[in-house]
Amino acid sequence: MIKRILIALDPDEDTPIATQYAISLAERNDASVTGLAVVDTSNIYPTGIIGDPDQTHHARNLWEELTDNSRNVAGRLLEKFESSVEKSGVRYTAITQEGASYDRIIEGMKYHDLLVVGRDSHFFYNEPKQETKTLAQVVKNGVSPTLIVTHHFEEVHKVLIAFDGSRPASRSLKSFAHLSPFGKDLEIELLHISKTDNDDSESSSETILDFANDYLLEHDFKNVTQKFMAGDKISEAILKRRKEIGADLIVLGAHAVSAIKRLTFGSTTHELITKTDSPLFMTP
Template identity: 55%
Template structure:
């Protein structure tokens, strides 16, 4: 059951969507929300490129201005969050911390059941176009599940659960079942990307999916289908299946060993984080 939800606030367009998802969940479970704004100024020195003695005073002035701007943005984010959740009558707390963004988010996750965050969150408020590895580090090192949302809100009634029998996939499946974010009357599509084309490969895939189906049925999920997707790059196969089925959410495991430079995700997760048009539910 969900009783405390953490919302990581960022100036990107998907933060209001994350807030909306969080409000709906909070109302469903009578849960409280925590809006977290992180004043992360660790990038400022590299941003202004402080040089020799002649530029030190000027650099210090620019550093102060950028730090002040970052704090102002954090305050604005918290104010917007507060106004929205209070309008909806949801209990909340507002937190502003200074430090490395992913460290602070991970610390707060220890005391929350779910993190809701936008896919495009960058967290360097003073450089809104600069990409960061914050999301990857949070999912890898966090201790609670993460709901990654895109730029559009949607009610969740149809869910794809990607399941290959691995530990990361099992953790995400179990977290989704135990938290019950959208109840038990949702339609679930269990999918496995085949390892090969032989009958042994198909049997293995169906056996693993059957085990996942039995687990879901024991928890009183009733509307379950299973499908083995043909062999190929898993991220691309899952994306093709998303387009075919138009789900409202995809559940998948977050692999900690990366096959993609600068990402702490596995290659499949990275592909879906980058390209998915529907929210993703992941567990560390």
Template identity: 50%
Template sequence: MIKRILVALDPDGDTPVATRFAIRLAKKFDASVTGLAVVDTSNLQSAMGVGGYGTQISGQTIWAEMAEETRKVAEELLNDFKNAVEKAGVRHRDVQMHGASTELIIEEMKYHDLLIVGKDSRFFYNQPEKDTGTLAKVVKKGHAPTLIVTDEYRDVERIMIAFDGSGPAARTLKGFVHLLPYGKDIEIELIIVSEGDSIEEMDRASRILSQAEAYLKEHGFYYISKKVMEKGKPGERFLNLQMGRNPDLLLLGAHSVSAIRRAAFGSTTQYMVENSQGPLFLSP
């Protein structure tokens, strides 16, 4: 059950959509919504550049100006959030924090059931075009499932679940089932990309989906279909199917296929976050 929802606010156009998703769920579950604006000061020093002793006073002035500019952006975001939730009659908290965005969002996730965030999030308010990497870090290291939204709101009635039998995929499936954000009368399509073209590999993939289907049915989901796709790059396969089916939500595991970039998404997840045409649901 969902009782506390966290919305990470940033200046991109998908933040109002994230707030709208949060409001819809809050009304359904009589939940509260927290709007979190982070004045991320962790990058201000590097943004100023490095100078000698003679530039110390000038550097401090620039730092103060950038911090003030960032604070104003945070206040504007919180005002927009507050206006939206109060108009909807939803209980809320407005939180502004100073520090590193990744650490602060992860800390707040400890006390919330769901994080909702835009997929194009930029948390360095003073450098809106800079990719902070925060999204990947909070999804992988956070303490709650994450709903990643685009700049288009959708009522969720049909979902697609990318399930390969891995631990991360199972955690995402369980996280969704236990939260039950959209009820049980939804259409579900389970999908998997086979690891090979042989009959044995295709059968193995089919068995994995059958296990996921059985789990869902035990929890009261009955409108389920399954699709095994032939070998290929999973991200491209999932995206092509998503564009053809146009589901309201896609579930997938947020795992990494290698330890080269432990803080980043796995290649398939990263590909879908960058290219997805609709919302994504992931669990750490």
């Protein structure tokens, strides 16, 4: 059950779509929505030379100017958010906080059931195109599931759950079943991908999928099918299958970890976030 939804606001093209998804979910679940704008002062550094009064004064003025600019951006984001939710009649709260964006968002996740965010969000209002690690840090270290949206809105009727039996995948499966954000009347396909294509792999896959299928059935999801695929490129296989069945949502675990991977996501997760045309539901 979803009762509180958090939207992390950012001046990117995805944020209005994230707001639209959050409003739709709030209407379906009789939930409230919180719009959060973060003035990320951790990314604004004074550059003066210690001991040089002129340089220090200049740096201080620059820091204040950049911070004020970020506050102005935050204010405009909240105005747009409030305008959208007021039209819908959904209950809402709009807040601004200052500090490191990932810290403030993760703190907000503690008291919300779901975070909705755009995949292009960077949360550095002074340089909105600057790539940051915020999204990865939030998804991996947050305490609630995250719905990562793309550039367009679609009602969710068909769901692809990429399930490999791992802990992250299991947590995402359970969170999706418990929250039921899009209701129970969904077409769901459970997908298991193996790097080898033989009888043993398929048998192992069937066992994993059967357990996941039984779990979903117990949670009143009645229209569930299973699919086994083989391939080295897991992300490509997931995206290919999503396109084949026309899934409106992909559910998967937030596999993470190498700091040398782009955005600190694992390669499969990064590829999916970058290339998918549908939202991703992820739990750390």
